[in-house]
Amino acid sequence: MATRLVQINMKARNDAALGGFWAKVLGWGISSEEPGVTNLEPVGLVYPDPVAVCIDLVISTEPKVGKNRVHVDLATTSAEHQAELVARLTELGATPVDIGQGDVPWTVLADPEGNEFCVLEPRPIYRDTGPIAAVVVDCADPHEMARFWGQATDWTVHEVTGEHASLRSAAGVGPYLEFVRNPDPKTGWNRVHLDVRPYPGDDMAAEADRLRALGATDADLGGTDVRWKVLIDTEGNEFCLLTPA
Template identity: 70%
Template sequence: MALRPVNVNMKALDDAAIGGFWAEALGWELASEAPGVTNVEPGGGFVWPGAAAVCVDVVSVPEAKTATKNRTHIDLATTSEAHRAELVARLRALGAKPVDIGQGDVPWTVLADPEGNEFCVLEPREIYRDTGPVAAIVVDCVDPRAMARFWGDATDWTVHEVTDERAVLRSAQQGVGPYLEFLREPGAGGKTVPDRVHIDLMPYAGEDQAAEVARLRGLGAVDLDLGQGDVPWKCLEDPEGHEFCVLRPRGTA
């Protein structure tokens, strides 16, 4: 039994506009599975879900983002300082704005998309040379060690690093796709608003969604009611309250 991260799920007032922004930012393509949902996926024959990329799903909601910083964000990879400068300039032309989240003097650039979702454009780093445009999905947390235990057991991704300050996971397929990073942020506990950005997990073909959800509860996940009603996915929270969804396996009605 195993689950894999397949989407970064973002809420937006205008899913088409924000989906378009992220498609331009990543150099990916747009699709739409239903009204109010815009999918952003790699082109070039990529078949979702796949280990080479965790895609972006933008879902329309009536509520605007609050001033509260998202606990989950995307880090974008760059290959050179010139590439970083060009990417930052291009993203600002698309509507991104610089934001101060207390980062201080750092070599990366912190921006927010046109609806205020924070993200980082990283300086060139050797570790991210083969990730594609998304270097990492980054989650603020209180206890990286606890997150490594839960997410390492919840998914089939390999835990690469665990310290008091961070935990790093990546697909078990060597050298493929982005990293999942949990960074210690003491203020990340005590959630005050629903998560604007979360991760979607999916069982592999032939696996049972209900059995996976039961397994996650045994690991410390709890059910989450956001008023979603009767939907084909299951909403949960990890032991620190980070929201996530378990989708049905591909091909399941």
């Protein structure tokens, strides 16, 4: 048994408007499974497919507080492409943001609702990831995150150091999942979180039990009844276990 990282969930004051921004950023298709939810995925993708980690935007009235602990890094192919992409995203409504990054070769921007993301300088490792180079999670201990998420999913651990850990789909396609050490404590619920899904035929309850055995705990939803399971990883990050598909 195992899960797959299939999408990220992003809270939004206006899911349709923010979804429109990100669809243009990524060149992806846009749809809506129900009011208050906007779904983004590559055109023609048969979901779920490891070639892409899709994005669900869900309406929420909760304000954004502080820097998100989960963000995306965008890939570029050349210095010219990076400059052109930053210019295009600025025209779409992105704004430069200072999160204390200092003098770095990548550009940090915020989307129209203030969610941080990075436009990376060209790096050979991301040449075949698609527009999203990596989904990045702040953490206290990259070794622990690599252990938990490497066992929670069937993704392959590629690198682990005291500062950084990276995983990628076992199929060797799509973006990386990266954990970067950050001493800032987690406060409140993550506005952006990971969604994982078991394979067809797997038992969702058994998979939830397996994740708990690895160190996950149940989130307190205050009596809310949903068809997926909300769990918390070993560093307190919420994630959703979706139904098998």
